[in-house]
Amino acid sequence: MLNRAIAAAAQINQRVLAVGNLLDKVARRLRGDLAPSGLELIDHPKSGGRFLRLRWRKGIHPAWLKAPVLYLDAAGTGAFELAKAWLPRIELAVEARAKAPYMRVAQITDSQMGYARILPSASPAENAPPDKITTGDRNAEKLARVVEVLGREGLAVCPKELRDTWEEEGRLPGWALWNFGAIRGRDEARDVRRLVVISRPLPGPAIVELMAETIYARRVQRMPAGEWYPKSRVGRLMADGTGRVSLAYRHPDPQVEAVRFAICEAELIQAIGRGRGVRREEDNPLDVLLLTDVPLPLPVTKLTTWKDLSDEAGPVEVLAARGVLPLDYEGMAAALPNWFTNDVAAREWFRYRPEAFSRLGELRARAKAGASIAIDEFRGNPYKNLYIGNSPKVSVFRYRRSEDRQSKLVLVDTGMHRDARAAVEAVLGPVDVFRPV
Numbered sequence: 001m002l003n004r005a006i007a008a009a010a011q012i013n014q015r016v017l018a019v020g021n022l023l024d025k026v027a028r029r030l031r032g033d034l035a036p037s038g039l040e041l042i043d044h045p046k047s048g049g050r051f052l053r054l055r056w057r058k059g060i061h062p063a064w065l066k067a068p069v070l071y072l073d074a075a076g077t078g079a080f081e082l083a084k085a086w087l088p089r090i091e092l093a094v095e096a097r098a099k100a101p102y103m104r105v106a107q108i109t110d111s112q113m114g115y116a117r118i119l120p121s122a123s124p125a126e127n128a129p130p131d132k133i134t135t136g137d138r139n140a141e142k143l144a145r146v147v148e149v150l151g152r153e154g155l156a157v158c159p160k161e162l163r164d165t166w167e168e169e170g171r172l173p174g175w176a177l178w179n180f181g182a183i184r185g186r187d188e189a190r191d192v193r194r195l196v197v198i199s200r201p202l203p204g205p206a207i208v209e210l211m212a213e214t215i216y217a218r219r220v221q222r223m224p225a226g227e228w229y230p231k232s233r234v235g236r237l238m239a240d241g242t243g244r245v246s247l248a249y250r251h252p253d254p255q256v257e258a259v260r261f262a263i264c265e266a267e268l269i270q271a272i273g274r275g276r277g278v279r280r281e282e283d284n285p286l287d288v289l290l291l292t293d294v295p296l297p298l299p300v301t302k303l304t305t306w307k308d309l310s311d312e313a314g315p316v317e318v319l320a321a322r323g324v325l326p327l328d329y330e331g332m333a334a335a336l337p338n339w340f341t342n343d344v345a346a347r348e349w350f351r352y353r354p355e356a357f358s359r360l361g362e363l364r365a366r367a368k369a370g371a372s373i374a375i376d377e378f379r380g381n382p383y384k385n386l387y388i389g390n391s392p393k394v395s396v397f398r399y400r401r402s403e404d405r406q407s408k409l410v411l412v413d414t415g416m417h418r419d420a421r422a423a424v425e426a427v428l429g430p431v432d433v434f435r436p437v
Contacts, residue, residue: 025054028217035213035220055214060086075273076297077266081258085215100286103277105239106302107290108309109246113199118143119161141338142310143291144171147196149317149383150289152416154194157183157271162198180267183274190276191284197271198291202264205229205251212256221253229260239299246295265296272298304382312380314356315339315346316363320375323416324427325394327364327409335427356380367396367409370437375411392416399424400433407433 028034040053071090073079076097083090111117120140140162147156153174156163160179166172176189180201189195205223212220223229229249236244249264251257268290275286290296291306315332319325326332329350330343340346350357363378373394376383394411397420410424417423421434 022052022054025056028056033217035217037210037213038217055210057085057215057217075266075270077269078258078261078297079266081255082215082262085217098278100277100280102280102282102285103275103288104285104301105272105288105290105298106304107293107300108306109293109303110305110307111293112202113292113306114202115159115161115199118199119159120165140165142313143198145313145318146291146309147172147175147198149313149321149379150196150287151194152321153192154196155189155192155274156196156198157274158198159201178271178274180271183267183270186274187276189274190279192275192286193284194287194289195272195275196289196291197268200264200292200294201267202249202260205256208251208260208263209253209256212253212259215259216255218255220256221251223251234295236295237297237299238303239301244303246293248295265294268292268294268296269298272296308380308382311353312356312382314353314380315349316356316360317379317383320379320392320394320411320413322427323392323413324423325375325411326399326428327360327367327411331408331410331428334429363411364409367411367437370396373411375413395420396437397421397424398433398435398437399428399431401429401431409437 025034025038029036029039034056038055040055042051042053043049044051065087069087069090071080071083071087080090080092116136118136118139120137121134143158143162144166147154151174155176155178156172157178157180160181163177163179166177176192178186178189205228206225209220209222229251231247232250234246234248234250236246238244249260251260272288272290275288277286277288280286290300291309315336316325319332319335322335324335326335328343329346332346333340333343336346340349350360359378359380363373366373373396375392375394392413392415395414397410397412398407399410400407410428412420412423414420421431424434425431
């Protein structure tokens with residue numbers, strides 16, 4: 001009843017409040033407390049009318065500012081510069097960094113892994129021919145393989161569109177998938193063994209410049225229309241105490257740069273912080289893989305490249321992670337239908353990667369001899385350094401399908417698959433012969 005009684009006055013009151021808000025912003029603009037972009041006359045695209053758009057920063061109540069204020073930034077995201085907009089008299093009292101001796105950080109150095117490069121198409125056709133699959137589709141699948149071969153569980157933080165795609169496909173079932181912009185304060189990943197951060201959020205200069213003008217209530221230096229951030233030489237801190245020189249995007253206006261850093265580098269630091277690396281002990285280490293080359297104020301243990309990681313996340317590594325690894329090309333193609341159309345395609349993949357081909361030959365020889373196999377011995381070099389945990393011991397079996405003339409070798413992680421035959425048939429279809437070597 002109350003809502004009905006005041007409904008008639010509500011619309012009038014809203015207009016009164018809107019007019020009052022407008023007059024307040026005009027007065028603030030005249031006083032210099034509002035940036036020029038805070039009042040913008042625009043043409044509405046639908047109605048065709050003209051509107052005055054307002055942008056402003058909501059300040060802290062003066063009564064609060066009269067009291068002592070303690071501002072804490074536990075993540076070390078550089079928020080001090082942004083805080084000056086709300087707390088102009090703030091003084092830096094203490095800057096301390098906690099050590100994380102049981103957290104290892106590996107990072108690629110050859111790609112920012114921008115969104116346009118890795119996001120799959122909005123509605124890719126099922127079983128689309130190769131000429132219809134986009135670069136984003138291919139890279140999204142390569143990223144999934146890189147994550148998959150690290151281990152069977154962990155946390156991956158990535159753009160929301162990539163997370164949605166992988167969740168719809170059930171692509172990384174053992175991994176928790178989070179997206180940028182929705183990670184602050186979350187503590188569920190405090191005990192994960194592996195954490196992968198993919199890409200980085202980075203709006204264009206015009207968006208960040210507008211945000212900086214709104215926050216600092218002043219006109220900022222703007223990049224020429226259509227130009228991207230310039231690159232500057234910055235240092236990358238290594239865990240062994242040395243450093244590396246890197247190129248990184250920086251905005252020439254220091255206040256715009258503070259906003260850009262808060263959106264980009266600070267979000268990456270927040271993502272890494274979800275693993276609680278500073279709280280880890282020797283028996284519970286954390287391995288972090290940064291799949292972007294953005295330099296961060298964190299010590300990096302190992303530098304690698306996206307090219308090496310994607311090349312070395314090959315059929316052997318991917319199938320070993322799934323626990324069923326056929327050692328023949330036809331079996332590999334059957335186990336990886338979204339990758340290889342047939343055994344010829346699988347054979348060609350190894351043909352152009354001699355190191356992977358050599359490792360496959362050694363693996364086949366060891367399997368034929370019936371020797372004990374620790375699969376980590378046959379991983380690509382980057383993964384021998386990135387993988388955490390005990391190398392799974394695999395058992396060797398011979399299998400033959402009805403259409404095969406000869407039996408072939410398959411490796412099964414029996415710790416993962418108790419019923420080895422059922423696991424093989426789930427991947428390769430019914431088999432007539434199945435026996436251990």
